[in-house]
Amino acid sequence: MSSACEKVYGYTVEDFKQNANLWFDLILEEDRHVIAENQVLLDQGKSIVNVYRIRHSNGDIRWMESKLTPTMNADGQIIRLDGFTSDITQRKEAEDALKNSEHKFRSLIENAVDAILVLDEKLQINYASNSVYRITGYTANEIMSRGAFSRLYEEDKLQAREVLQKVLHAPGKTIEHSYRQVRKDGTVIWCEGAAINLLHDEAVNGIVVNFRDVTLRKEYEDALQQSNEELKKSNNELDRFVYSVSHDLRAPLSSIIGMVELIEADASDEMLIGDLKLIKDSINKLDGFILDILDYSRNSRMELKQQEIHFPELINDIVSGLKYMAPENRQIDISVNIEALAPFYSDEGRISIIINNLVSNAIRYSDYSKPDPSIQISVVADAEKAILIVKDNGIGISKEKHDKIFEIFYRVSKVSKGSGLGLYILKETVEKLRGTIQLHSELNKGSEFIIELPNLHKTIS
Numbered sequence: 001m002s003s004a005c006e007k008v009y010g011y012t013v014e015d016f017k018q019n020a021n022l023w024f025d026l027i028l029e030e031d032r033h034v035i036a037e038n039q040v041l042l043d044q045g046k047s048i049v050n051v052y053r054i055r056h057s058n059g060d061i062r063w064m065e066s067k068l069t070p071t072m073n074a075d076g077q078i079i080r081l082d083g084f085t086s087d088i089t090q091r092k093e094a095e096d097a098l099k100n101s102e103h104k105f106r107s108l109i110e111n112a113v114d115a116i117l118v119l120d121e122k123l124q125i126n127y128a129s130n131s132v133y134r135i136t137g138y139t140a141n142e143i144m145s146r147g148a149f150s151r152l153y154e155e156d157k158l159q160a161r162e163v164l165q166k167v168l169h170a171p172g173k174t175i176e177h178s179y180r181q182v183r184k185d186g187t188v189i190w191c192e193g194a195a196i197n198l199l200h201d202e203a204v205n206g207i208v209v210n211f212r213d214v215t216l217r218k219e220y221e222d223a224l225q226q227s228n229e230e231l232k233k234s235n236n237e238l239d240r241f242v243y244s245v246s247h248d249l250r251a252p253l254s255s256i257i258g259m260v261e262l263i264e265a266d267a268s269d270e271m272l273i274g275d276l277k278l279i280k281d282s283i284n285k286l287d288g289f290i291l292d293i294l295d296y297s298r299n300s301r302m303e304l305k306q307q308e309i310h311f312p313e314l315i316n317d318i319v320s321g322l323k324y325m326a327p328e329n330r331q332i333d334i335s336v337n338i339e340a341l342a343p344f345y346s347d348e349g350r351i352s353i354i355i356n357n358l359v360s361n362a363i364r365y366s367d368y369s370k371p372d373p374s375i376q377i378s379v380v381a382d383a384e385k386a387i388l389i390v391k392d393n394g395i396g397i398s399k400e401k402h403d404k405i406f407e408i409f410y411r412v413s414k415v416s417k418g419s420g421l422g423l424y425i426l427k428e429t430v431e432k433l434r435g436t437i438q439l440h441s442e443l444n445k446g447s448e449f450i451i452e453l454p455n456l457h458k459t460i461s
Helices: 005-009 013-018 033-043 089-110 131-136 140-146 154-168 215-266 270-301 311-325 348-364 422-432
Strands: 048-055 061-072 078-087 115-119 125-128 174-182 188-198 206-213 333-340 374-381 385-392 436-442 446-454
Touching: 005 013, 005 078, 033 048, 033 078, 061 089, 115 131, 125 140, 131 140, 131 206, 154 174, 154 188, 154 206, 188 215, 215 270, 311 333, 311 348, 311 374, 348 374, 348 385, 348 422, 348 446, 422 436
Parallel strands: 333 374
Antiparallel strands: 048 061, 061 078, 115 125, 115 206, 174 188, 188 206, 374 385, 385 446, 436 446
16 A cells, blocks of 8 residues: 555555555445445456545545456456555546536526527537427427428528528527417417527537517517507598698688678677677687697697797797787786796797697686786796796686696686686696696686796707
8 A cells, every 4th residue: 555545545554554444434334335336346357446435534525536456366266456546526526516517507508488409500400408398389309300490380481591591601690580480289479589600619519599489579569560550540530630620620710700700890789799799709719629629639749849949039929919818908917027048949839839828828817807917927048947937916726726727628617718628738738848837826816837848958050
């Protein structure tokens, strides 16, 4: 016994001489069967290799490999054993680590959501993961025996062949693809995946294809596309309706107003004049309702524009156009204060809707019993935002109704003059511009609307 036994076992040659069974006593009990099983081969004169664990003198568990060769006499009895015993603990740990790593990798592959195939250069399947069965209904062996294209939907086979030909001629490049497959039960499913040519990689030596079942997503996309088509059709019909409202309805109303004014000019009967005024008021109310519908349609469907807003000109045009709303022989003081600290960009059409709505509401619900009915319009615009405030001393809104006035078709009272769309359109338009709106109002004291809108910062070259 060489002196190296002390390094391997932790015991000296003298220790082994004193205890002839020490080498066996050190073997873990659960591994001693290896010695007994291989003894039969030794008795037949054959060389053996025993692999077992021992307990080192320091208490560590170590793996040993003993290679033994027997020498037999003429009677076939063992008269000598020559052998080498090596500490293979590091090798064994490396093998176990590799085995665990391979097991982990295989577990990940076999339990992955995506199915994985490996094809050779002739596009024959060499490997199929377990996920293939979950997706196609075919076992891995059935898939491998049937060929790569056998399960594909007939109309998609040519495309799949073209894709794989591209993969063959583009080593290392991933090519995505989608196609239909026929499951074992006959149902057709949509799959998408990717293929990469790793024939040049010795560890893989194949074309790796992974795919997943996307049938539900495809059905959703198809349904969404159909829904979009229907929505597009509805929008086109709505365009025609808005055009009809704008031209076919308002034009007759203008004609009726004109005829009423002609009759009114020649009328002398007080009752007739009163009736004509009621007719005009009703026509104007209907025309206002039509304009509200047009504003709502434009706001909900038109793309957001970015334009430099010139508040002085815009507000002046709106105020000038609304002067007719005030009752005859009634004056309302409208003051405007604008501070433009930086160019402000937003959607001019929607800004116009907001200001027009606020000012027309303030005029409509002014309290003419007060000696000085007034409306104050102020704008402060900088590089970040614009704050638009319209304040009046009109009839006001009771606090319990503040949360409801922005609801569609909500009217504060039966005597309200509006359509119930105005403030709803106002709120929708402000939100379209990514802004906020606040209301401060008390009954018989007036109302204040505060609109804050972000500067959209369009760059002018």
